[in-house]
Amino acid sequence: MVGAAVAAGLALGALTVPAAGAVERLAPSGAKPAGPTLDTGSPVRVNQVGYLTHGPKKGTVVTTATKPLTWTLRTAHGIKEAGGTTTPAGIDPSSGQNVQTFDFSKVTQKGKGYTVIVDGKESEPFTIGDDIYSSLRRDSLAYFYQNRSGIKIDADIVGGKYARPAGHDKAAAHGGDTDVPCRPGVCDYRRNVSGGWYDAGDQGKYVVNGGISVAQLMSAFERTRTTKGADAKPLGDGRLRVPEHGNGVPDILDEARWEMDFLMRMQVPQGKPLAGMAFHKVHDDQWTGFPTRPDQDKQQRELHAPSTAATLNLAATAAQSARLFKPYDPKFAARSLHVAETAWAAAKAHPDVIASDQDSTGGGAYGDSDVSDEFYWAAAELFITTGDNTYRQAVLQSPLHGDVDALFPRGGALSWSQVAGLGALDLATVPNKLTDKQRDAVRRTVIRAADRYAADSAKSAYGVPYAPKGGAYEWGSNSQVLNNMVVLATAHDLTGKSRYRDAVLRGMDYLLGANPLNQSYVTGYGERNSHHQHHRFWAHQIDPKLPNPAPGSLAGGPNSGLQDPVAQKKLKGCAPAMCYTDDIMSFSTNEITINWNAPLAWISSYADDLGHNAAGGAGATRS
Ligand code: 9MR
Numbered sequence: 001m002v003g004a005a006v007a008a009g010l011a012l013g014a015l016t017v018p019a020a021g022a023v024e025r026l027a028p029s030g031a032k033p034a035g036p037t038l039d040t041g042s043p044v045r046v047n048q049v050g051y052l053t054h055g056p057k058k059g060t061v062v063t064t065a066t067k068p069l070t071w072t073l074r075t076a077h078g079i080k081e082a083g084g085t086t087t088p089a090g091i092d093p094s095s096g097q098n099v100q101t102f103d104f105s106k107v108t109q110k111g112k113g114y115t116v117i118v119d120g121k122e123s124e125p126f127t128i129g130d131d132i133y134s135s136l137r138r139d140s141l142a143y144f145y146q147n148r149s150g151i152k153i154d155a156d157i158v159g160g161k162y163a164r165p166a167g168h169d170k171a172a173a174h175g176g177d178t179d180v181p182c183r184p185g186v187c188d189y190r191r192n193v194s195g196g197w198y199d200a201g202d203q204g205k206y207v208v209n210g211g212i213s214v215a216q217l218m219s220a221f222e223r224t225r226t227t228k229g230a231d232a233k234p235l236g237d238g239r240l241r242v243p244e245h246g247n248g249v250p251d252i253l254d255e256a257r258w259e260m261d262f263l264m265r266m267q268v269p270q271g272k273p274l275a276g277m278a279f280h281k282v283h284d285d286q287w288t289g290f291p292t293r294p295d296q297d298k299q300q301r302e303l304h305a306p307s308t309a310a311t312l313n314l315a316a317t318a319a320q321s322a323r324l325f326k327p328y329d330p331k332f333a334a335r336s337l338h339v340a341e342t343a344w345a346a347a348k349a350h351p352d353v354i355a356s357d358q359d360s361t362g363g364g365a366y367g368d369s370d371v372s373d374e375f376y377w378a379a380a381e382l383f384i385t386t387g388d389n390t391y392r393q394a395v396l397q398s399p400l401h402g403d404v405d406a407l408f409p410r411g412g413a414l415s416w417s418q419v420a421g422l423g424a425l426d427l428a429t430v431p432n433k434l435t436d437k438q439r440d441a442v443r444r445t446v447i448r449a450a451d452r453y454a455a456d457s458a459k460s461a462y463g464v465p466y467a468p469k470g471g472a473y474e475w476g477s478n479s480q481v482l483n484n485m486v487v488l489a490t491a492h493d494l495t496g497k498s499r500y501r502d503a504v505l506r507g508m509d510y511l512l513g514a515n516p517l518n519q520s521y522v523t524g525y526g527e528r529n530s531h532h533q534h535h536r537f538w539a540h541q542i543d544p545k546l547p548n549p550a551p552g553s554l555a556g557g558p559n560s561g562l563q564d565p566v567a568q569k570k571l572k573g574c575a576p577a578m579c580y581t582d583d584i585m586s587f588s589t590n591e592i593t594i595n596w597n598a599p600l601a602w603i604s605s606y607a608d609d610l611g612h613n614a615a616g617g618a619g620a621t622r623s
Contacts, residue, residue, distance in 0.1 A: 035096070035573035040518045041528060044118050045462070048513035048526030049136070050127030052611050056502045057105045057128070059514055060461050061086060061118045062097045069119050071102040076113025076125070082106070086118060089461040093471060094577035095516035099461040124513060124527040133508075133608035136525060137234060139552025140601040142241040144217070144255045144594065146550050149205065149262075149294065150177060150194040157241050161547040164537060167203065167294020169194060174300050177205070180282055182303045189272065191303060193282050196262025200593035201534035203294050204283030204363035207266050208355070209416045209595050211313025214259040216486075216598035218320050219426070220605045221252045226429050227493045229613045235605065249328045257332070260321045263314050264339050268306055268346075276346030277306035278314040280355045283363030290585075291539035291546060299362075307355040308347050309366075312374035315343035316422070319381035337385065344378055344391075351375075366416060373420035376400045376407075380423025387433040395427070402441060408449035411468035412480030413487045416595050421449075421483075425490050443494055450491030453484040454503040462515050462577075463506030471560075473576040475588055478521050478557030481507055482599035489606045501610065508607060511554075511600075516577045522600070524551025532584045534591040541584040553592045554600045555582070563588035 043062040051057040063069065068085040075081050086100035102116065107128065116123045146158055155163035168176035177194040181187075196205045197213070224232035232250065233239065240251035247254065266278045284299040318340035325333040357367025368374075379394035400406040400420050407424045408414075414421045427434060428443045457465035465488060466473075466481045474480060485507040492500035513520045513528065520526025523533070531548045532541040538549040558580040562568045566586040571579050580589045 035575065035578075036571050038517065038578065040516070042121050042123055042518065044116055044121050044123035045514045045516075045518055046116055046123045046126050047509035048124045048126055048520045048528065050129060050132040051509075052132055052505065052607070053108050053110055053128060053130050055105075055505045055610065056103075057107060058101060058103050058463060058506065058509065059116055059123065060089075060092075060463075061100050061102065061121070062516075063100055063119065064098060065100065065119070066098070069100060071104075072117045073104050073107060074115050074117060074122075075111055081109060081111075081114070092461045092516065092577075094460070094462070094464070094473075094575065096575040097516055101461055124518070130611040131608075133604045133611055134234075136522070136552060137601065137604040137608045138240060139524065139550070140522075140554070140597055140604050141217070141235075141252060141255065141552075142550065143552055143592075143597040143601075144197055144213075144258075145240075145242050147198045147594065148258055149196050149198055149203070151243075151258075154243060157243060158550065162550055164293055165295040167198070168297065168301065169295075172295060173298040177282065177301055180301050180303055182279075183305070186303060186305045187268075187272065191265065191269075191279075193262065193265045193279070193303065195265070196259050197594050198294065199364065201536055201587060201591045202283065202363060203288060203292075203297060203536060204281060205262065206281040206283075206364065206366050207263055207278045207310035207313050208280065208307070208366040208368060209364075209593070210259055210263055211310075211317050212414065212416050212419055212422065213594035213598040214256050214263070214317050215320060215419075215422055216595075216602050217252055217256045217259075218317070218324055219422075220602045221250060221256070222320075222324060222426075222430060223493070223602075223606070226431070230493075230606075230609050231612065234608065253324060253328065256321065257325070260317065260336065263317060264335070266303075266310070267314060267339060267343065274306050274346070274350065274353075276311070276342040277308070277350060277353070278310040278343060279303045280305060280307040280310045281363060281366065286362045288362075288536060291536045291543055293537050293546075302362075304359060304363075305355070306350075306353060308351055308353045308371050309355060309368050309374050311343050311347040311350075311353075312371060312378040313419075315340045315347060315378040316374070316381040316419070318343065319378070319385045320426075323385045340378075340382060340385070344382060347371075347375070347378070368417040370417075372398065372400060373406070373418055376420040377423035380427050384426055384430050384432040392433070395423070396438070402445060404445050404448045407445060408487055410452060412466070412474065412483055413449060413453070414483040414599075415476070415480065421487065425487070428494065429490060446487060447491050447495060450488045450500050450503075453488050454491075454499050456484075457488075457503035457506050458499075462510050463503070464510040464515070464577075465503045465507050468576075471576055473558040473560045473579060475559045475561060475563060476556040476591075476593070476596055477559060478511060478554055479596040479599055481511060481557075482554075482596070482603055485603050486599055489603065504603065505607065505610075508603065516575070517558075517580060519580065519582070521555045521557055522551075523549045523553040523555075530555040530582045530590065532582045532590065534584055534587040539584060549592060552597070552600075554596050555580070556589060556591050556593070556596060559589045561588065 235252040244254035322337035383391035456467040
């Protein structure tokens, strides 16, 4: 990704630096440790969108005080609704800030424009209500339509400023993605790999990463099949921003299919070397200039060598689509199953074809040398769909099976390179042919993992269910937070225990503003929201004629690694949870991508269900 900044040829010194505001990282003594001075606004931190009527309502205040302070909840009319004293919480290790917390969970009076005041300082305004997550569910899913390749993005669906011609279709330079050669030496034929979603700020399309993203969209839908209180209607035909209204297929599956069709096109055809495997990725020969609207990209696109990881991503997702599409399109379902089974067989025949993590000219590498988790995930999905003994054995004999650390790594439960948990979550929630005893064991593993994330959330003054090893925040940390929340939400679905639900909602508070930077990481949500994320079309910060990211786009978030020149310049010495800047060229802290918006959509869907059915998911997973 470093190449992206180089390709852009930007004078980094000219990039805007936010005006210095409130002094951050206050130690109790008032001494300010070394580190960047960032504009963090009010020291009183809340979820800037709001709190569910019947959910937890907590916030955090950054202060030098070590003794309890008085807090007041005020209505939009300035009337005191509730009050109390804060709880000192000492130094928050993720930020170095001295903090105190406040809790107004007992307030269930709905309203807009509430604020919390501590020590004369007022928070950003927020709502208490049932619809806090309704528009976020739709917007976070619209992200996928907005980033479709090979189809025009329709003004009637997304509004004029986001409309654009089809990218990389037949009319594009070199025939776009309809006629793509391989990298030299990889193959001697061309493939139509049109469609799918662009990965992120770049316009590459990667099977590893497309896989987890489409799986989480399908799972958001599948949850409505397996969990009482999870509502399929808001995801149904005619409800989301997709062009396929009226076809009788739930809109969320229409969106998933757009990607599945692409993933299936990435399979090496019969009769060719490595038949049945999947090409790892397709992208431009060199990093595309910044900005570039997708239809204006002139570069040659190329297929990169097949990999075992990509092949297993294809097997897992095609197996899931086979069972989900059966009622709507049996032919597509049968084709999906065929693709899944041939991909599985090809991966078994070529179990160690590893994509290099150095192959990052013109696109991300997505190299992953350990594919045991991909094997586990694919086996689990194929077993759930078919019940076949081969896949059962592959699940039960995997060294990962039952190993909570391997299935749900402590720092981040799921990611593009850690996918075993996707299989375990589905084995725990989707009816399958494991024995009751085996299935209960999987459920216990999910619950044990959730217990850890819930403990992390309870320990954090900001309620964030994320405690990475050594405290360092990773590239895309916000997606790690969300994926831990997916495990917590599933544990809530399985047990009905409110501590899991509370940790999920506290995670949303963190993402929507109750954090060390007072930053809502979702475009269009909250007063201080990220809106300059790294994207080649939504590049308003660089070219005012282009739009900002569409509402519902999640920034990657704090990354202690400072892996881009802007972050290195602006954030030197930052505490982990503060290594973030809403600058378009800080791609290592502020990119947007499908595998980060997918868990946002999953969780928004879960949280919106909670808002409309307080018992939603309460111990109600159907076996
Ligand atoms: O999400 C990826 C992160 O885990 C890696 O550390 C990083 C560097 O390799 O790449 C991230 O993925 C990017 C991909 O390589 C290219 N498209 C944008 C992705 C998000 O930044």
